[in-house]
Amino acid sequence: MIDVLVAVGHGWESRLVTAIDEVPGVRVARRCPDLADLLAAVAAGHGDVAIVSADLRGVGRDAVARMSGDGVAVVGASAEGDEPSERVLRQLGVETVVHPGLDRDELRERLGTAARSTARRADETQVDAGGPGGVGDDGKVADDEPVRGRVVAVWGPTGAPGRTTVAVGVASEAAALGVPTVLLDLDTYGASVAQALSMLDESPGIAAAARASELGTLDLVSLARLAPEVAPGLRVVSGVVSPQRWPELRASAVEQVLELARGLAPLVVLDLGFCVEEDEELSYDTAAPRRNATTLTALAVADDLLVVGAGDPVGLQRLVRAVQSLASVPSPQPRTVVNKVRAAAVGPDPRRRISESLERFAGLTGLVFVPDDPAATDAAMLAGATLAESAPSSPARLALRALAADLLDVEVPRAERHERRGLRRARTRSR
Ligand SMILES: Nc1ncnc2c1ncn2[C@@H]1O[C@H](COP(=O)(O)OP(=O)(O)OP(=O)(O)O)[C@@H](O)[C@H]1O
Ligand SMILES: [Mg+2]
Known part of the structure; x- marks a missing residue:
């Protein structure tokens, strides 16, 4: 069972919640009124997936990174076709986005994949707890590679x-x-x-x-x-x-x-x-x-x-x-x-x-x-x-x-x- 925490401040929040609840193997564990409530629920281990909208007050890369660090998959939510919101969500480090209009199979696929890949990353981090890799380059950068200073x-x-x-x-x-x-x-x-x-x-x-x-x-x-x-x-x-x-x-x-x-x-x-x-x-x-x-x-x-x-x-x-x-x-x-x-x-x-x-x-x-x-x-x-x-x-x-x-x-x-x-x-x- 995938437990989902939803923190979405939009009129279509309840449609999204209903759609998620209809997906077999997935349930909405908590509807969070704000980011603080969501972070507390994540920290308490109440969810596998956290769904946030781009305009959730206070949400930023820091919050997304913290939830991911806690092993929770952060998934974005936007109205269908709301490109600007999706772009902001991607810049926050959110890879998967769902809409209230998605059908059951599509929702199950997106939420399941996000939850699995976060769990896998958490495992890998535990095994490979090394520091950041050195660049080891002499300041000269090959033309065909992006600059990495x-x-x-x-x-x-x-x-x-x-x-x-x-x-x-x-x-x-x-x-x-x-x-x-x-x-x-x-x-x-x-x-x-x-x-x-x-x-x-x-x-x-x-x-x-x-x-x-x-x-x-x-x-x-x-x-x-x-x-x-x-x-x-x-x-x-x-x-x-x-x-x-x-x-x-x-x-x-x-x-x-x-x-x-x-x-x-x-x-x-x-x-x-x-x-x-x-x-x-x-x-x-x-x-x-x-x-x-x-x-x-x-x-x-x-x-x-x-x-x-x-x-x-x-x-x-x-x-x-x-x-x-x-x-x-x-x-x-x-x-x-x-x-x-x-x-x-x-x-x-x-x-x-x-x-x-x-x-x-x-x-x-x-x-x-x-x-x-x-x-x-x-x-x-x-x-x-x-x-x-x-x-x-x-x-x-x-x-x-x-x-x-x-x-x-x-x-x-x-x-x-x-x-x-x-x-x-x-x-x-x-x-
Ligand atoms: N080689 C030097 N010879 C003489 N004075 C120096 C030398 N290097 C720095 N200073 C002087 O020492 C003072 C402190 O230098 P600087 O501001 O670089 O230090 P800092 O460690 O960055 O200090 P802060 O704690 O204020 O950040 C400045 O007045 C600076 O001009
Ligand atoms: Mg100084």
């Missing part, structure tokens, strides 16, 4: 170690090296990419993308519209305007945005908030939005991870703890970036000292160093520009460009290297 997450502990500086630096350098890039500000505590790149405060960005995702209207074209090109080859999706608005970013919406972002450019760079703790006080309520869900979702889908720490005693200790805290969080193998490196903070020969202590205390090797360079980073911030634009030969810029080139496995063009050596010679002579 590689996601590089930039994360790090509290204390403003330079996550945004590194994310903006890597993204802009990658674009300048010829790899189109989209940079997303997913910091739910203090978004700052828009300000760093002098974009309009009101640029709709990630909140609008998440809202469209919830409504089932987000696609590649609409995401591209929310990701203006701020420099050749560099698109930016700005962050939540005020930090209190973090609840607008639901995990499933962030997931869809990231999946679509991979289609926008071969490289996707994420500026993330510092915290990866589960919001434990909320864990009893699985429907509540969680502030760190955005960071956790991003870490889970990323292909590469840069963990940024500040090169002073407190920053380094926080960096060690941050890397340790990743052990319990699904995430790619981290690569450590030590920023603001200076002798004044840790003593002479700071790179050697930092390497030794991070290896001893956390087993971290292969560090990337970005020198302390307040003149360059302040100038960039003041101009609302990238380091490449405002301080092209600064030590911080050169380190970030080398990091981007290394991530992409490309060479910095020879002409630029010569120009750099020339600049260095000129500077040395003038000292």
Whole structure:
């Protein structure tokens, strides 16, 4: 017997219920007045199939994903020939749609197939509980394949170690090296990419993308519209305007945005908030939005991870703890970036000292160093520009460009290297 939960706010709801009840082997277990009632019935295990209409208040990809995750097949309902509703339902991730006018056999076929395929998927997920597959591509995409960008997450502990500086630096350098890039500000505590790149405060960005995702209207074209090109080859999706608005970013919406972002450019760079703790006080309520869900979702889908720490005693200790805290969080193998490196903070020969202590205390090797360079980073911030634009030969810029080139496995063009050596010679002579 297939138990069906119906949450359809239309005059034809009762016709649909009667038609379903006439199908042998299928029965309507509950008629739900709203989405909350439906989710409760699903969570309580009262149904095999949940039927929703596109205009059910509050229904979105998040609700559909949650019900599917609970092993319940979500089926759409629309009036016959209501194409726009069907399109919205498909964008919400609903594959099967029924109408009140369908005959018994057709209803049995559609509801039965949906219930069986969801049950099969639930079984497969249990057997194959692996993480998301890596893309493993070098940023170059074959012409005949759709673009599937590689996601590089930039994360790090509290204390403003330079996550945004590194994310903006890597993204802009990658674009300048010829790899189109989209940079997303997913910091739910203090978004700052828009300000760093002098974009309009009101640029709709990630909140609008998440809202469209919830409504089932987000696609590649609409995401591209929310990701203006701020420099050749560099698109930016700005962050939540005020930090209190973090609840607008639901995990499933962030997931869809990231999946679509991979289609926008071969490289996707994420500026993330510092915290990866589960919001434990909320864990009893699985429907509540969680502030760190955005960071956790991003870490889970990323292909590469840069963990940024500040090169002073407190920053380094926080960096060690941050890397340790990743052990319990699904995430790619981290690569450590030590920023603001200076002798004044840790003593002479700071790179050697930092390497030794991070290896001893956390087993971290292969560090990337970005020198302390307040003149360059302040100038960039003041101009609302990238380091490449405002301080092209600064030590911080050169380190970030080398990091981007290394991530992409490309060479910095020879002409630029010569120009750099020339600049260095000129500077040395003038000292
Ligand atoms: N290599 C550097 N040398 C000197 N100053 C730097 C360097 N990198 C970043 N800064 C400065 O440190 C401050 C914090 O940098 P940034 O905003 O990138 O950090 P964050 O980790 O993103 O912080 P938040 O927690 O605010 O998101 C900024 O004023 C920035 O200009
Ligand atoms: Mg930041």
